[in-house]
Amino acid sequence: MSEYDYDLFVIGGGSGGVRAARIASQHGARVAITEGFRYGGTCVIRGCVPKKLMVYASRFPEEFKESAGFGWNLGEASFDWKRLIDNKDTEIARLENAYQANLKRAGVDIYSSFAHFVDPHTVKLIEEDRTFTARYILIATGGYPNIDQTLEGREHLITSNDIFHLDEMPKRICIAGGGYIGMEFASIFNGLGAETTLIYRGPEPLRGFDDEVRAHVRQEMIDNGVNFVFGEVFTKIEKTENGLVGTTTTGRKIEADQILFAIGRSPLTDGLNLGAAGVQVGERGEIPVDSESRTSVGHIYAVGDVTDRVALTPVAIREGHAFADSVFGEMKTVVDHENIATAVFTTPEIGTVGLTEEQAVQRLDETVVYAANFKPMKATIGGSNGRMLMKLIVDGSSDRVVGAHIVGPDAAEMAQLIGVLINCGATKAHFDTTIPLHPSAAEELVTMREPTRRHKKS
Numbered sequence: 001m002s003e004y005d006y007d008l009f010v011i012g013g014g015s016g017g018v019r020a021a022r023i024a025s026q027h028g029a030r031v032a033i034t035e036g037f038r039y040g041g042t043c044v045i046r047g048c049v050p051k052k053l054m055v056y057a058s059r060f061p062e063e064f065k066e067s068a069g070f071g072w073n074l075g076e077a078s079f080d081w082k083r084l085i086d087n088k089d090t091e092i093a094r095l096e097n098a099y100q101a102n103l104k105r106a107g108v109d110i111y112s113s114f115a116h117f118v119d120p121h122t123v124k125l126i127e128e129d130r131t132f133t134a135r136y137i138l139i140a141t142g143g144y145p146n147i148d149q150t151l152e153g154r155e156h157l158i159t160s161n162d163i164f165h166l167d168e169m170p171k172r173i174c175i176a177g178g179g180y181i182g183m184e185f186a187s188i189f190n191g192l193g194a195e196t197t198l199i200y201r202g203p204e205p206l207r208g209f210d211d212e213v214r215a216h217v218r219q220e221m222i223d224n225g226v227n228f229v230f231g232e233v234f235t236k237i238e239k240t241e242n243g244l245v246g247t248t249t250t251g252r253k254i255e256a257d258q259i260l261f262a263i264g265r266s267p268l269t270d271g272l273n274l275g276a277a278g279v280q281v282g283e284r285g286e287i288p289v290d291s292e293s294r295t296s297v298g299h300i301y302a303v304g305d306v307t308d309r310v311a312l313t314p315v316a317i318r319e320g321h322a323f324a325d326s327v328f329g330e331m332k333t334v335v336d337h338e339n340i341a342t343a344v345f346t347t348p349e350i351g352t353v354g355l356t357e358e359q360a361v362q363r364l365d366e367t368v369v370y371a372a373n374f375k376p377m378k379a380t381i382g383g384s385n386g387r388m389l390m391k392l393i394v395d396g397s398s399d400r401v402v403g404a405h406i407v408g409p410d411a412a413e414m415a416q417l418i419g420v421l422i423n424c425g426a427t428k429a430h431f432d433t434t435i436p437l438h439p440s441a442a443e444e445l446v447t448m449r450e451p452t453r454r455h456k457k458s
């Protein structure tokens with residue numbers, strides 16, 4: 001008999017925790033997992049997946065408009081918010097069940113309760129009032145959306161936790177924050193026909209992305225009808241007879257039916273009683289870990305957003321898998337956090353991987369930039385004014401492609417594949433010798449011959 005109830009106890013049934021539990025069990029470990037909300041975590045339940053479904057919904061009006069140029073006559077379109085939400089909920093419930101079914105099939109014991117530490121090897125399931133011991137414990141509790149705790153009227157705001165379940169679609173929405181979530185929901189609600197305003201404290205949204213990409217997307221979103229307010233933040237939110245009124249730092253008043261705050265997310269460690277386990281916690285509530293996801297306590301590990309490394313679902317999954325392989329599969333695996341392809345599902349969408357032009361200029365002796373800005377074929381007779389932007393960032397010394405940035409239809413799909421090339425060390429010469437696939441937008445990536453600019457360190 002083992003001295004512990006389980007070999008592994010996982011706290012948190014999101015992407016990272018579920019993957020780790022499943023793989024550890026397949027390696028022969030006795031595994032349990034607990035989740036206090038819904039299996040699937042933020043990504044499946046109130047993040048990437050429902051968001052992408054809403055992105056699809058938001059892009060139909062433009063398709064309807066473009067179809068006229070291709071000969072179609074359509075009647076007047078109307079949109080049913082409730083039907084979208086109901087169908088989305090059905091799909092999310094299906095995925096949630098699939099997550100649990102996969103865990104069961106792998107032989108994992110599943111609990112539905114929040115949990116906290118009692119001591120370094122013991123967790124208590126709060127709602128179930130049971131305790132279990134485990135040789136290893138994995139913390140995979142994710143994060144939660146921030147709100148400004150000093151803002152007057154903050155009780156009137158919603159966050160990304162609420163946006164997927166509104167009874168009615170807001171006719172006017174104001175979104176605070178110019179990051180992934182703010183920009184994506186601005187595009188979604190604008191596409192669905194809401195009067196949409198995005199307020200961002202800086203001069204240009206999507207800080208950290210390639211500057212040319214940021215400017216291009218911002219302008220395209222303006223052309224699509226999104227209102228931007230830059231250099232201001234809300235100082236007060238009031239409820240009135242007509243909805244909400246937000247007052248900004250310049251005294252500007254913005255009226256809306258809903259005000260969505262998307263000003264970042266924080267690691268979710270409150271309530272875990274980490275002190276009882278001796279696990280160190282950082283200033284933002286994050287759990288610092290080493291390259292193998294080990295916390296300050298040798299047998300307690302953490303993966304995903306709770307560690308505040310790269311807050312993306314596939315990264316959490318990879319970290320969870322690597323942990324399980326390393327600890328239970330005798331296959332030591334360290335996750336490489338470089339060159340992760342990522343997308344922002346704005347309209348137009350962004351797909352990006354590797355260094356931005358600005359990062360390359362800072363790091364490399366010579367940076368060569370190839371850029372193309374063009375009207376996609378569908379827009380020619382479809383009549384849309386949107387333009388695509390494609391950029392390759394090349395290390396002038398080695399000819400290696402170190403970054404790729406795409407804005408426009410299917411940018412995410414392209415970035416995923418270029419990520420493989422960049423990770424294989426492909427050079428610009430490899431791109432040049434690849435025969436283009438015609439007619440496609442992606443062919444532009446292998447036909448950009450003349451550098452747009454070069455930067456040399458003096």
Ligand code: NDP
Pocket residue numbers: 148176177178179180181182184200201202205206207233262263264265310311312342343344345
């Ligand atoms: P982000 O960190 O992407 O953006 C936060 C935004 O809020 C920034 O514009 C930031 O400004 C601004 N901000 C921060 N603090 C304040 C404040 N106190 N007052 C006003 N503005 C503020 O966070 P999100 O909430 O958009 O998303 C969280 C994370 O979720 C993302 O970073 C990403 O990792 C993940 N995600 C990924 C998606 C994808 O892969 N497609 C989709 C959605 C989320 P500044 O830039 O000046 O700091």
